[in-house]
Amino acid sequence: xxxxxxxxxxxxxxxxxxxxxxxxxxxxxxxxxxxxxxxxxxxxxxxxxxxxxxxxxxxxxxxxxxxxxxxxxxxxxxxxxxxxxxxxxxxxxxxxxxxxxxxxxxxxxxxxxxxxxxxxxxxxxxxxxxxxxxxxxxxxxxxxxxxxxxxxxxxxxxxxxxxxxxxxxxxxxxxxxxxxxxxxxxxxxxxxxxxxxxxxxxxxxxxxxxxxxxxxxxxxxxxxxxxxxxxxxxxxxxxxxxxxxxxxxxxxxxxxxxxxxxxxxxxxxxxxxxxxxxxxxxxxxxxxxxxxxxxxxxxxxxxxxxxxxxxxx
Numbered sequence: 001x002x003x004x005x006x007x008x009x010x011x012x013x014x015x016x017x018x019x020x021x022x023x024x025x026x027x028x029x030x031x032x033x034x035x036x037x038x039x040x041x042x043x044x045x046x047x048x049x050x051x052x053x054x055x056x057x058x059x060x061x062x063x064x065x066x067x068x069x070x071x072x073x074x075x076x077x078x079x080x081x082x083x084x085x086x087x088x089x090x091x092x093x094x095x096x097x098x099x100x101x102x103x104x105x106x107x108x109x110x111x112x113x114x115x116x117x118x119x120x121x122x123x124x125x126x127x128x129x130x131x132x133x134x135x136x137x138x139x140x141x142x143x144x145x146x147x148x149x150x151x152x153x154x155x156x157x158x159x160x161x162x163x164x165x166x167x168x169x170x171x172x173x174x175x176x177x178x179x180x181x182x183x184x185x186x187x188x189x190x191x192x193x194x195x196x197x198x199x200x201x202x203x204x205x206x207x208x209x210x211x212x213x214x215x216x217x218x219x220x221x222x223x224x225x226x227x228x229x230x231x232x233x234x235x236x237x238x239x240x241x242x243x244x245x246x247x248x249x250x251x252x253x254x255x256x257x258x259x260x261x262x263x264x265x266x267x268x269x270x271x272x273x274x275x276x277x278x279x280x281x282x283x284x285x286x287x288x289x290x291x292x293x294x295x296x297x298x299x300x301x302x303x304x305x306x307x308x309x310x311x312x313x
Contacts (some may be wrong), residue, residue: 001035005212006252011205015249022245029248030279036256037282040312041304044096044260045089045287046132049117050076050110054102056169058157059231060194060224062291063102069229071291076101076110079120086125089287092297093311097121098130098153100290104170105134115147122148130190135170135178141185151218152182153190159203160210166197179214191216192260195246196224196237196268204246208253217257221247221281223264225292237268244272247280258282263289274307 006014014025052073057066086097099114106114114133121129131144132153141152156175157163163172179189191214193207211219223243226233238246250259260283265273277284284304288294295303304310 001032001255003036003255005255006249008205008209011209011249011253012202014252015201015205015245019241022241025248026244026279029251032255033251033278033280033282037258039309040282041277041309042096042258042260042283042312043092043094043286044098044130044283045085045092045094045285046098046100046289047077047082047085048102048290049082049099049114050074050101050103051291052102055104056167058167060166060197060227062227062230064230067227067230069227069291076113077117079117082117083120083124085287086121086127090125090127092286093301094286095128095312096130096151097125097127098132098151100132100153101134102290103134105136106140111140111143115143118144118147118149135174136181138181138185141182141187145186149187151188151190152178153220154178154182155191155193155220155222156207156210157193158197158199159206161206162197162199162203165199176210176214179216183215188218189214189216190218190220190260192220192222192262194222194224194264195243196235196264197232198235201242201246201249205249205253208250212254217254218260218283219250219254219257220260220262220283220285221250222262223268225264225267227291237264240269240272243268244276244279247276251280260285263292263294266295274303274309277304277309278307 054063062069062071130151259281261281262285
């Protein structure tokens with residue numbers, strides 16, 4: 001409750017408590033969430049700005065060229081399409097909006113076009129602008145900041161230990177380097193991962209502890225949505241109680257952070273999505289994701305109201 005967060009040893013100790021202690025853990029997490037973030041939920045949204053043909057072999061990803069998933073493939077979208085979705089999400093209550101591009105990184109030609117899109121979005125909306133363009137260096141991060149981008153998104157996905165089981169075409173350290181480069185350029189960083197890749201609870205906690213060390217304060221929480229054609233197509237998401245326990249521990253490790261419930265929440269949590277928001281999570285991605293559909297926005301807003309929560313203004 002002081003805001004300092006659990007140590008590694010404390011987090012592991014709580015993670016090992018018997019199931020009978022779950023309700024007490026969730027209640028403690030709820031108290032911490034309300035103390036530091038109130039009962040508001042920040043809404044954000046993304047657009048899949050360039051889809052498919054990714055050179056990387058992440059085992060969960062529909063857009064990897066290593067897997068046969070039938071995903072839509074298209075080049076970088078234009079400013080008009082990006083602006084149309086941004087306006088729609090802003091009208092629905094989103095505060096943040098990100099362009100997300102498939103691929104290891106982004107070449108200079110597409111990067112110049114992305115900068116041009118951000119100039120349009122900055123001029124035509126009041127949204128806080130975010131970017132997710134893969135592995136970048138400090139110079140690209142600086143140029144994004146100059147065009148009005150305030151936050152760079154780059155997930156760790158899982159723990160340092162487990163990462164080689166998920167991707168072998170780039171390293172965990174390359175992801176860390178992108179986070180550091182973005183922060184060095186003056187951008188805030190949004191980085192998290194995916195629950196349910198086959199990792200242990202310890203891996204999830206180690207990921208969040210590493211994010212805390214890196215100075216990350218915005219953490220997207222995704223839950224594996226198995227995609228046919230990927231190596232993890234047969235992987236089952238964790239039980240709902242395990243997911244709730246995980247996000248509660250995340251909150252206790254980083255009491256002041258913005259945790260954002262994102263992809264995979266609908267099939268994995270179902271009607272208990274609101275419970276995750278009430279006890280630990282204070283951010284919500286609305287609209288569709290990269291290759292899968294999300295809830296109807298009205299349904300999400302009704303869910304917030306039913307839990308006594310409200311969208312942040």
